[in-house]
Amino acid sequence: MSIDPLVLLAVAGGGGLGGMARLAVGNLVARWLDAGLPWGTLVVNLSGALLMGLAAGMLGLPDREAGLAWPLLAIGLLGGYTTVSSFSLQTLTLWQQRRRVAAVGYVALTLGAGGAALPAGVWLAGGLP
Template identity: 35%
Template sequence: MQQLFLVAIGGAIGSIARFKLAGFMMNQATDWKFPLGTFTVNILGCLVIGALAGLADKYDLFSPDWKIFLFTGLLGGFTTFSAFGLETMILLRNGDIMTALLYVSLSVIIGVVLMYGSFMIFRHLF
Protein backbone atom coordinates (compact mmCIF):
# COMPACT_ATOMS: atom_id res chain seq x y z
CA MET A 1 0.00 0.00 0.00
CA GLN A 2 2.89 2.37 0.77
CA GLN A 3 4.31 1.88 -2.73
CA LEU A 4 0.97 2.83 -4.29
CA PHE A 5 0.90 5.98 -2.20
CA LEU A 6 4.45 6.89 -3.26
CA VAL A 7 3.59 6.37 -6.94
CA ALA A 8 0.38 8.38 -6.58
CA ILE A 9 2.03 11.35 -4.83
CA GLY A 10 5.01 11.34 -7.21
CA GLY A 11 2.71 10.98 -10.21
CA ALA A 12 0.57 13.91 -9.11
CA ILE A 13 3.61 16.14 -8.65
CA GLY A 14 5.09 15.03 -11.99
CA SER A 15 1.82 15.55 -13.86
CA ILE A 16 1.41 19.05 -12.48
CA ALA A 17 5.02 19.87 -13.38
CA ARG A 18 4.46 18.54 -16.93
CA PHE A 19 1.28 20.58 -17.32
CA LYS A 20 2.91 23.79 -16.09
CA LEU A 21 6.18 23.41 -18.04
CA ALA A 22 4.52 22.36 -21.30
CA GLY A 23 2.06 25.23 -21.02
CA PHE A 24 4.84 27.70 -20.33
CA MET A 25 6.87 26.50 -23.30
CA MET A 26 3.89 26.61 -25.65
CA ASN A 27 3.18 30.19 -24.56
CA GLN A 28 6.77 31.09 -25.47
CA ALA A 29 6.38 29.72 -28.99
CA THR A 30 2.80 30.50 -29.99
CA ASP A 31 3.68 30.83 -33.68
CA TRP A 32 5.61 27.56 -33.87
CA LYS A 33 4.11 24.44 -35.44
CA PHE A 34 6.60 22.30 -33.52
CA PRO A 35 5.14 20.84 -30.27
CA LEU A 36 7.75 22.57 -28.10
CA GLY A 37 5.97 21.89 -24.80
CA THR A 38 5.88 18.10 -25.14
CA PHE A 39 9.36 18.05 -26.69
CA THR A 40 10.79 20.03 -23.77
CA VAL A 41 9.13 17.79 -21.19
CA ASN A 42 10.37 14.62 -22.93
CA ILE A 43 13.94 15.85 -23.31
CA LEU A 44 14.11 17.23 -19.75
CA GLY A 45 12.63 13.99 -18.41
CA CYS A 46 15.34 12.00 -20.20
CA LEU A 47 18.05 14.29 -18.82
CA VAL A 48 16.77 14.00 -15.24
CA ILE A 49 16.10 10.25 -15.28
CA GLY A 50 19.53 9.65 -16.81
CA ALA A 51 21.25 11.73 -14.15
CA LEU A 52 19.34 10.11 -11.29
CA ALA A 53 19.84 6.60 -12.68
CA GLY A 54 23.56 7.29 -13.04
CA LEU A 55 23.81 8.49 -9.45
CA ALA A 56 21.75 5.55 -8.22
CA ASP A 57 23.93 3.11 -10.14
CA LYS A 58 27.24 4.58 -8.98
CA TYR A 59 26.45 5.41 -5.37
CA ASP A 60 23.42 3.23 -4.53
CA LEU A 61 21.90 6.56 -3.58
CA PHE A 62 18.19 5.80 -3.31
CA SER A 63 16.22 3.36 -1.19
CA PRO A 64 13.63 1.20 -2.99
CA ASP A 65 10.89 3.57 -1.81
CA TRP A 66 12.74 6.61 -3.16
CA LYS A 67 13.26 4.84 -6.49
CA ILE A 68 9.54 4.11 -6.73
CA PHE A 69 8.67 7.69 -5.83
CA LEU A 70 11.22 9.28 -8.20
CA PHE A 71 11.31 6.96 -11.21
CA THR A 72 7.82 5.48 -11.36
CA GLY A 73 5.87 8.27 -9.68
CA LEU A 74 7.47 11.66 -10.25
CA LEU A 75 9.20 11.05 -13.57
CA GLY A 76 6.51 8.63 -14.75
CA GLY A 77 3.95 11.36 -14.12
CA PHE A 78 6.19 13.95 -15.75
CA THR A 79 6.83 11.90 -18.88
CA THR A 80 6.71 8.20 -19.71
CA PHE A 81 9.17 9.02 -22.47
CA SER A 82 11.88 9.21 -19.83
CA ALA A 83 11.13 5.63 -18.76
CA PHE A 84 11.25 4.59 -22.42
CA GLY A 85 14.63 6.30 -22.76
CA LEU A 86 15.97 4.67 -19.59
CA GLU A 87 14.85 1.20 -20.66
CA THR A 88 16.46 1.72 -24.07
CA MET A 89 19.71 2.92 -22.46
CA ILE A 90 19.80 -0.13 -20.18
CA LEU A 91 19.35 -2.44 -23.17
CA LEU A 92 22.18 -0.65 -25.01
CA ARG A 93 24.43 -0.68 -21.95
CA ASN A 94 23.86 -4.41 -21.58
CA GLY A 95 24.88 -4.92 -25.21
CA ASP A 96 21.36 -5.78 -26.40
CA ILE A 97 21.62 -3.47 -29.42
CA MET A 98 19.16 -5.36 -31.61
CA THR A 99 16.61 -5.55 -28.81
CA ALA A 100 17.00 -1.81 -28.18
CA LEU A 101 16.54 -1.00 -31.88
CA LEU A 102 13.53 -3.28 -32.06
CA TYR A 103 12.04 -1.72 -28.91
CA VAL A 104 12.48 1.83 -30.21
CA SER A 105 11.28 1.04 -33.72
CA LEU A 106 8.25 -0.98 -32.68
CA SER A 107 7.27 1.46 -29.93
CA VAL A 108 7.29 4.44 -32.27
CA ILE A 109 5.82 2.77 -35.36
CA ILE A 110 3.14 0.68 -33.65
CA GLY A 111 2.30 3.48 -31.23
CA VAL A 112 1.74 6.02 -33.99
CA VAL A 113 -0.14 3.54 -36.22
CA LEU A 114 -2.45 2.51 -33.36
CA MET A 115 -3.00 6.11 -32.31
CA TYR A 116 -3.87 7.15 -35.85
CA GLY A 117 -6.03 4.08 -36.45
CA SER A 118 -8.02 4.43 -33.24
CA PHE A 119 -8.37 8.17 -33.85
CA MET A 120 -9.85 7.55 -37.31
CA ILE A 121 -12.11 4.71 -36.15
CA PHE A 122 -13.55 6.63 -33.20
CA ARG A 123 -13.77 9.87 -35.17
CA HIS A 124 -15.99 8.16 -37.73
CA LEU A 125 -17.96 5.92 -35.33
CA PHE A 126 -18.99 8.53 -32.80
Protein backbone atom coordinates in the same frame (compact mmCIF):
# COMPACT_ATOMS: atom_id res chain seq x y z
CA MET B 1 2.63 -10.28 -6.80
CA SER B 2 2.38 -8.07 -3.75
CA ILE B 3 3.32 -4.39 -3.74
CA ASP B 4 4.11 -2.55 -0.55
CA PRO B 5 1.41 0.07 0.15
CA LEU B 6 4.12 2.69 0.79
CA VAL B 7 5.50 2.06 -2.69
CA LEU B 8 2.00 2.56 -4.13
CA LEU B 9 1.65 5.84 -2.23
CA ALA B 10 5.10 6.98 -3.40
CA VAL B 11 4.25 6.24 -7.05
CA ALA B 12 0.82 7.90 -6.77
CA GLY B 13 2.19 11.00 -5.06
CA GLY B 14 5.08 11.31 -7.47
CA GLY B 15 2.78 10.76 -10.44
CA GLY B 16 0.44 13.53 -9.31
CA LEU B 17 3.32 15.97 -8.90
CA GLY B 18 4.83 14.89 -12.21
CA GLY B 19 1.54 15.43 -14.04
CA MET B 20 1.19 18.92 -12.60
CA ALA B 21 4.80 19.71 -13.54
CA ARG B 22 4.17 18.45 -17.08
CA LEU B 23 1.18 20.76 -17.43
CA ALA B 24 3.08 23.77 -16.09
CA VAL B 25 6.27 23.26 -18.10
CA GLY B 26 4.43 22.28 -21.27
CA ASN B 27 2.18 25.33 -21.17
CA LEU B 28 5.02 27.69 -20.31
CA VAL B 29 7.19 26.46 -23.18
CA ALA B 30 4.26 26.40 -25.62
CA ARG B 31 3.48 30.06 -24.84
CA TRP B 32 7.13 31.04 -25.09
CA LEU B 33 7.93 29.14 -28.31
CA ASP B 34 4.59 29.10 -30.11
CA ALA B 35 5.97 28.23 -33.52
CA GLY B 36 3.58 25.61 -34.85
CA LEU B 37 5.28 22.58 -33.30
CA PRO B 38 4.51 20.91 -29.96
CA TRP B 39 7.60 22.36 -28.27
CA GLY B 40 6.11 22.02 -24.79
CA THR B 41 5.83 18.24 -25.05
CA LEU B 42 9.28 18.01 -26.63
CA VAL B 43 10.87 19.98 -23.78
CA VAL B 44 9.02 17.90 -21.18
CA ASN B 45 10.07 14.59 -22.75
CA LEU B 46 13.71 15.63 -23.26
CA SER B 47 14.06 17.10 -19.77
CA GLY B 48 12.37 13.97 -18.42
CA ALA B 49 14.94 11.78 -20.19
CA LEU B 50 17.75 13.89 -18.75
CA LEU B 51 16.25 13.73 -15.26
CA MET B 52 15.79 9.95 -15.56
CA GLY B 53 19.47 9.70 -16.45
CA LEU B 54 20.36 11.79 -13.41
CA ALA B 55 18.17 9.55 -11.23
CA ALA B 56 19.79 6.41 -12.63
CA GLY B 57 23.25 7.90 -12.19
CA MET B 58 22.61 9.01 -8.62
CA LEU B 59 20.36 6.21 -7.36
CA GLY B 60 21.55 3.36 -9.53
CA LEU B 61 19.16 1.14 -11.40
CA PRO B 62 16.12 0.04 -9.43
CA ASP B 63 16.37 -2.89 -7.09
CA ARG B 64 14.33 -4.15 -4.18
CA GLU B 65 16.70 -2.65 -1.61
CA ALA B 66 16.53 0.91 -2.96
CA GLY B 67 13.68 1.96 -0.71
CA LEU B 68 11.13 4.52 -1.88
CA ALA B 69 13.43 6.84 -3.84
CA TRP B 70 13.15 5.02 -7.18
CA PRO B 71 9.37 4.44 -7.04
CA LEU B 72 8.78 8.06 -5.99
CA LEU B 73 11.14 9.80 -8.41
CA ALA B 74 11.58 7.56 -11.45
CA ILE B 75 8.29 5.69 -11.66
CA GLY B 76 5.97 8.28 -10.10
CA LEU B 77 7.35 11.77 -10.67
CA LEU B 78 9.08 11.21 -14.02
CA GLY B 79 6.44 8.73 -15.20
CA GLY B 80 3.79 11.37 -14.59
CA TYR B 81 5.97 14.11 -16.06
CA THR B 82 6.91 12.59 -19.40
CA THR B 83 4.29 11.62 -21.89
CA VAL B 84 4.33 9.32 -24.88
CA SER B 85 0.61 9.68 -25.43
CA SER B 86 0.82 13.44 -26.07
CA PHE B 87 3.85 12.93 -28.29
CA SER B 88 1.98 10.32 -30.32
CA LEU B 89 -1.18 12.43 -30.65
CA GLN B 90 0.75 15.54 -31.65
CA THR B 91 2.70 13.56 -34.25
CA LEU B 92 -0.55 12.19 -35.70
CA THR B 93 -2.04 15.70 -35.73
CA LEU B 94 0.93 17.07 -37.68
CA TRP B 95 0.62 14.16 -40.12
CA GLN B 96 -3.14 14.70 -40.59
CA GLN B 97 -2.48 18.39 -41.21
CA ARG B 98 -0.31 17.20 -44.09
CA ARG B 99 2.77 18.58 -42.36
CA ARG B 100 4.70 15.39 -43.08
CA VAL B 101 8.19 16.87 -42.77
CA ALA B 102 7.30 18.46 -39.43
CA ALA B 103 5.84 15.16 -38.16
CA VAL B 104 8.88 13.12 -39.17
CA GLY B 105 11.23 15.80 -37.86
CA TYR B 106 9.40 15.91 -34.54
CA VAL B 107 9.70 12.13 -34.15
CA ALA B 108 13.39 12.17 -35.13
CA LEU B 109 14.18 15.08 -32.82
CA THR B 110 12.32 13.55 -29.88
CA LEU B 111 13.91 10.12 -30.26
CA GLY B 112 17.39 11.34 -31.16
CA ALA B 113 17.66 14.02 -28.51
CA GLY B 114 15.85 11.89 -25.92
CA GLY B 115 18.26 9.04 -26.60
CA ALA B 116 21.14 11.42 -25.96
CA ALA B 117 19.58 13.19 -22.94
CA LEU B 118 19.33 10.10 -20.75
CA PRO B 119 23.02 9.10 -20.94
CA ALA B 120 23.88 12.80 -20.53
CA GLY B 121 21.96 12.75 -17.27
CA VAL B 122 23.81 9.63 -16.12
CA TRP B 123 27.11 11.28 -17.06
CA LEU B 124 26.19 14.50 -15.22
CA ALA B 125 25.41 12.42 -12.14
CA GLY B 126 28.89 10.90 -12.37
CA GLY B 127 27.69 7.49 -13.52
CA LEU B 128 29.57 7.25 -16.83
CA PRO B 129 33.34 7.47 -17.35
